[in-house]
Amino acid sequence: MATVDRVEIEQAQKLWQPQPGWLNTASYGLPPEPAWTAVQDALADWRVGRTSWEGWGEATERSRAAFANLVGVPVADVATGAVVSQLLAPVAAALPPGATVVAPEVEFTSNLFPWLVQAERGVRVRTVPLAKLVDAIDAGTDLVAFSLVQSADGAVAPYDEIVAAARAHGALVAVDATQACGWLPFDAARADVVVVGAYKWLMAPRGTAFAYLAPDLRDRLRPDAAGWYAGEDPHASYYGPPLRLAADARRFDISPAWFSWVGTAPALDLLAEIGVPAVHEHNVALANRFLAGLGRPPGDSAIVAVEVPGARERLERAGVRAAVRAGRVRASFHVYSTSDDVDLALNALTG
Ligand SMILES: Cc1ncc(COP(=O)(O)O)c(C=O)c1O
Known part of the structure; x- marks a missing residue:
């Protein structure tokens, strides 16, 4: 084998x-060859105005489906964005005043600052060594935030134990899988939130990211960055009220950075093939x-x-x-x- x-x-x-x-x-x-070529073709089309933009936008939907498949979650639970911190922001904003977040102490800041900026609402972030994270989750923990694989030294977090401790104490689980997704098999659906920047192990251009948002949690979040692309039908959401957002995780989408998504979809397809x-x-x-x-x-x-x-x-x-x-x-x-x-x-x- x-x-x-x-x-x-x-x-x-x-x-x-x-x-x-x-x-x-x-x-x-x-980038693998199919991703590189797709981006070059799109750039060539852009340069001379050969095509309309909708085709570039479709790469976002192909990427969303491929990501959902890769991490084993329904496509309706996946939001697309540009960076990790942006996708975590609505989760942080929905924490109740005075909530406690527990995180590893050398966590990458895109999974720390979103929680820390909520300090003015009384949200407290308690950091502990990764090895003590499981024991640090207690009845006073509202959310545990951690990278599945640490950026600084590659340490793989004990996902199952962290989830078990969080569930035992009624805490939410927010995972940054940016350094894991693409090489480490894991079950995203066990968490409440899983965010992934695609420009590392998913071999995409910079500027594309995904969030798995569990339906129960999602219903408590406000999509503050919603624009036309967060609409139920984006192409019927260009002008005028009323607010008509997507019922699923797409209401947390931001408008796609076309060329980055054009390069993301083929890279994800190839990864699935391998x-x-x-x-x-x-x-x-x-x-x-x-x-x-x-x-x-x-x-x-x-x-x-x-x-x-x-x-x-x-x-x-x-x-x-x-x-x-x-x-x-x-x-x-x-x-x-x-x-x-x-x-x-x-x-x-x-x-
Ligand atoms: C664990 C982790 N998360 C996120 C990022 C990037 O974050 P953002 O997409 O907010 O720039 C990195 C980049 O090194 C990282 O290592």
């Missing part, structure tokens, strides 16, 4: 053109090859962070692109990464 997956991944890799040494999908993912379990196996194997080469024990993530003296200069000299922060190398491995990429980095860091 593993061999079959490897062959399929090798076949699929022909659809990317990475320069050797790209180990930074945790910053941005690289299959997230195969990508998971490939990515974690490469991450563990990297860890082994540095004498570290294996892990369970596609993102790893290790301390290596002089890492920045060593990697730069070898042409390896990874994130280096305070002497720590954060390397991330995706479907288009190869063992040659890993070995290039290892030679640079250990040679």
